[in-house]
Amino acid sequence: MTVVPARAQDLPEALVLPLASGAPWWYWLGGRPALDFANTLRERWRRRVECLVTPDDLSRWLVAAGLAGHEPAVSPSLLGEARELREAIDAAVAATLAGAPVPPAAIACIDDWLGHAGTRPRLALGQGGVPVLGERIPADSARRALGTIALDAAAMLGTPAERARIRICASDTCSARFYDRSAAGRRRxxxxxxxxxxxxxxxxxxxxxxxxxxxxxxx
Ligand SMILES: [Zn+2]
CATH class of the missing domain: 1.20.5 (Single alpha-helices involved in coiled-coils or other helix-helix interfaces)
Incomplete structure (x- = not known):
C-alpha cells in the first residue's frame, strides 16, 4: 500500500465548503501582493477554495497584507469587484505562463483599478505656521488598497524582467502562484x-x- 503523506502546503480534505471565513487558510508565499491576492482562491485545479469569503475577510486580509493600516469598510459589492480584480490578475498570470495573449478584459480590469492606486498629496499648516507636505486620507481605503494590488500586478505583468519571474508551484497539488526572487531564476x-x-x-x-x-x- 502506498502511503500518501499530508503535504504541509495543501488544504485538508475535510474542509467544509464554502468556508465560513478563509482567514485560517490565507497563504503568504506569493512573494508580492498581487500574487498573494491571486492565492486567496486556493486549489484552483480542483475545489477552487474561496478564502475571501465575506466582506470582513477582505477587510482583514488587506490589513494582514500590510495594504491598509486599519480594517477598512468593505461592502458586499466591493468584495465582488475585488474578486473580479483577483481573477483578472490570475487570468493574466496564467496566460503569461502559457505564452498566450493576455485576455483584453483582464488588462482592462487591472487598468481600471490603477486609478485608485497611489497617494494624493496634501499641504497643511503645521506648528508655528510652517507648511507641511503630507498625504490625504483616502476617501475609500479599501479601494486604494486594491488599487495598490493592481499597481503591483501592472508592474509585474508590464515589465519583461518581472514577467519572466512569475511561476506556478511545480507541486501537482499546490497551484500557488509565486514570484521567483532567486538569483538564478530557477525556483520551482x-x-x-x-x-x-x-x-x-x-x-x-x-x-x-x-x-x-x-x-x-x-x-
Ligand atoms: Zn507549492
Whole structure:
C-alpha cells in the first residue's frame, strides 16, 4: 500500500465548503501582493477554495497584507469587484505562463483599478505656521488598497524582467502562484520547506521503488 503523506502546503480534505471565513487558510508565499491576492482562491485545479469569503475577510486580509493600516469598510459589492480584480490578475498570470495573449478584459480590469492606486498629496499648516507636505486620507481605503494590488500586478505583468519571474508551484497539488526572487531564476516550488521537500521525498521514494523492482527482477 502506498502511503500518501499530508503535504504541509495543501488544504485538508475535510474542509467544509464554502468556508465560513478563509482567514485560517490565507497563504503568504506569493512573494508580492498581487500574487498573494491571486492565492486567496486556493486549489484552483480542483475545489477552487474561496478564502475571501465575506466582506470582513477582505477587510482583514488587506490589513494582514500590510495594504491598509486599519480594517477598512468593505461592502458586499466591493468584495465582488475585488474578486473580479483577483481573477483578472490570475487570468493574466496564467496566460503569461502559457505564452498566450493576455485576455483584453483582464488588462482592462487591472487598468481600471490603477486609478485608485497611489497617494494624493496634501499641504497643511503645521506648528508655528510652517507648511507641511503630507498625504490625504483616502476617501475609500479599501479601494486604494486594491488599487495598490493592481499597481503591483501592472508592474509585474508590464515589465519583461518581472514577467519572466512569475511561476506556478511545480507541486501537482499546490497551484500557488509565486514570484521567483532567486538569483538564478530557477525556483520551482512556492516553498522549499513544504512543496520542494515533498517533491524531493517523492523522487526518493520513486528511486527506491525502482531499485527494489530492479533487485526483484535480477533475483
Ligand atoms: Zn507549492
Amino acid at each position: 516550488w512556492c516553498s522549499m520547506t513544504a512543496c520542494g521537500n515533498e517533491a524531493k521525498a517523492r523522487r526518493h521514494r520513486a528511486r527506491s521503488r525502482s531499485a527494489a523492482e530492479a533487485a526483484e527482477v535480477s533475483a
